[in-house]
Amino acid sequence: MKFPKAFIWGTATSAYQIEGAWNTDGRGPSIWDAFCHEPNNVYNNHTGNIACDHYNKMKQDVALMKTMGLKAYRFSISWSRIFPQGQGEINEKGVQFYSELIDELIQNDIEPWVTLYHWDLPLAIHNELNGWLNKEVTDLFVKYAKLCFERFGNRVKHWITFNEPWVVSILGYGQGVFAPGKISNSEPYLVGHHLLIAHAKTVKLYRNLFQKSQQGKIGITNNCDWREPLTNKKEDKEAAQRALEFFLSWFADPVYFGSYPQSMVDRLGARLPEFTIEERKMLRGSSDFFGLNHYTTMLASEAKDLEQISVYGNGGLSEDQNVNLTLDPSWELTAMKWAVVPWGCRKLLEWISNRYDFPDIIITENGCAYDDVLENGEVHDIKRIAFFKNYLEECAIAINNGVQLKGYFCWSLLDNFEWASGYSKRFGIHYVNFETLERTPKASSKWLKLFLESQP
Numbered sequence: 001m002k003f004p005k006a007f008i009w010g011t012a013t014s015a016y017q018i019e020g021a022w023n024t025d026g027r028g029p030s031i032w033d034a035f036c037h038e039p040n041n042v043y044n045n046h047t048g049n050i051a052c053d054h055y056n057k058m059k060q061d062v063a064l065m066k067t068m069g070l071k072a073y074r075f076s077i078s079w080s081r082i083f084p085q086g087q088g089e090i091n092e093k094g095v096q097f098y099s100e101l102i103d104e105l106i107q108n109d110i111e112p113w114v115t116l117y118h119w120d121l122p123l124a125i126h127n128e129l130n131g132w133l134n135k136e137v138t139d140l141f142v143k144y145a146k147l148c149f150e151r152f153g154n155r156v157k158h159w160i161t162f163n164e165p166w167v168v169s170i171l172g173y174g175q176g177v178f179a180p181g182k183i184s185n186s187e188p189y190l191v192g193h194h195l196l197i198a199h200a201k202t203v204k205l206y207r208n209l210f211q212k213s214q215q216g217k218i219g220i221t222n223n224c225d226w227r228e229p230l231t232n233k234k235e236d237k238e239a240a241q242r243a244l245e246f247f248l249s250w251f252a253d254p255v256y257f258g259s260y261p262q263s264m265v266d267r268l269g270a271r272l273p274e275f276t277i278e279e280r281k282m283l284r285g286s287s288d289f290f291g292l293n294h295y296t297t298m299l300a301s302e303a304k305d306l307e308q309i310s311v312y313g314n315g316g317l318s319e320d321q322n323v324n325l326t327l328d329p330s331w332e333l334t335a336m337k338w339a340v341v342p343w344g345c346r347k348l349l350e351w352i353s354n355r356y357d358f359p360d361i362i363i364t365e366n367g368c369a370y371d372d373v374l375e376n377g378e379v380h381d382i383k384r385i386a387f388f389k390n391y392l393e394e395c396a397i398a399i400n401n402g403v404q405l406k407g408y409f410c411w412s413l414l415d416n417f418e419w420a421s422g423y424s425k426r427f428g429i430h431y432v433n434f435e436t437l438e439r440t441p442k443a444s445s446k447w448l449k450l451f452l453e454s455q456p
């Protein structure tokens with residue numbers, strides 16, 4: 001298994017999941033602070049108040065990456081650490097934290113890949129302006145992004161505007177299981193629309209004012225599972241295709257073609273907002289790379305009877321798609337109950353390449369949670385090693401088949417706050433003892449280190 005020489009190897013994290021220091025040095029609250037502080041939203045009422053205490057252990061964490069020989073690190077900036085109220089006064093201490101992190105990475109030959117939004121909307125914007133339901137928020141995001149380009153763009157050469165707009169829309173405003181915990185069958189489509197517009201405006205600004213002098217790239221990261229047709233029947237194949245369109249093309253079609261997929265237009269009617277001509281133009285071609293977070297696969301079949309729809313898994317608003325999702329009972333499951341299906345990753349990469357004309361793809365997240373335990377100072381996470389090995393093998397095959405896969409970031413550097421699951425799910429390649437906050441490399445991190453040493 002050899003990858004191209006220039007291949008980017010990294011790990012990923014996000015601000016709320018690892019930083020802690022939720023009210024330190026002037027940071028303002030975000031919707032995730034509010035969501036966690038309200039009882040019964042998160043497993044055992046866990047919060048990100050302390051998380052991995054990365055805010056105070058930043059240098060130690062960069063040293064962990066250095067030890068592993070990683071070339072890149074993807075992290076997110078907390079908007080409310082920079083603008084505690086979401087707009088207005090800048091919190092210089094927040095700027096300083098990220099500036100130091102970036103310097104530390106560069107000094108250690110690790111390239112920073114920066115996500116501007118990994119779900120932690122400043123609470124003031126939610127309370128006062130109704131969050132992403134309000135189109136005005138797109139301009140506030142652009143202002144925040146502009147400040148990041150001004151302060152960090154001389155050193156950051158890879159920007160990701162949004163992490164997983166699907167999750168923000170569906171889990172945050174549709175199913176209500178993530179912050180801000182809203183339930184609706186129309187608001188997700190409005191939220192997604194605004195996220196896309198905010199993305200396009202930000203990219204336009206970056207390209208107009210910064211790209212030439214800073215020589216960086218900018219894109220968006222979408223998440224998608226693979227959908228394999230349950231049978232060879234035409235209607236199941238169409239169901240799988242439709243499920244992928246409602247999942248990934250919802251956000252990727254506007255970015256590559258300037259419009260929503262026809263299947264969504266046909267099925268959603270007035271619930272799917274329309275772009276203006278100007279917005280379409282701004283969206284088309286608004287990503288320098290195709291950021292992809294991929295974790296799992298499900299079987300898709302046509303749901304004839306709406307009653308029959310299984311709401312299990314990442315189906316989104318399944319009733320809008322008439323798709324039934326199931327699992328093959330022979331598939332191994334992770335602690336998240338997500339099926340381990342390495343070939344699904346390859347099929348998805350090939351599907352993206354065909355639909356979007358072979359863009360440069362970066363897997364900005366891939367990984368798995370297991371109930372890791374520390375025994376005599378070691379975590380023998382054999383299953384995680386197999387997961388990485390098998391998924392990477394399929395990535396290598398995809399590259400051989402012509403997929404322009406340029407990088408891979410494993411989720412995650414550390415065990416961390418796994419959103420509504422709190423600290424009960426461990427995705428890290430380093431074990432974190434959440435009482436002492438000590439980090440211990442798991443067997444998988446040692447395996448990855450050896451694997452990277454074997455690469456050209």
Ligand code: GAL
Pocket residue numbers: 014017163164167223293365411418419427
């Ligand atoms: C992604 C998300 C990450 C992480 C991961 C594992 O959807 O971007 O923050 O939580 O899933 O669940």
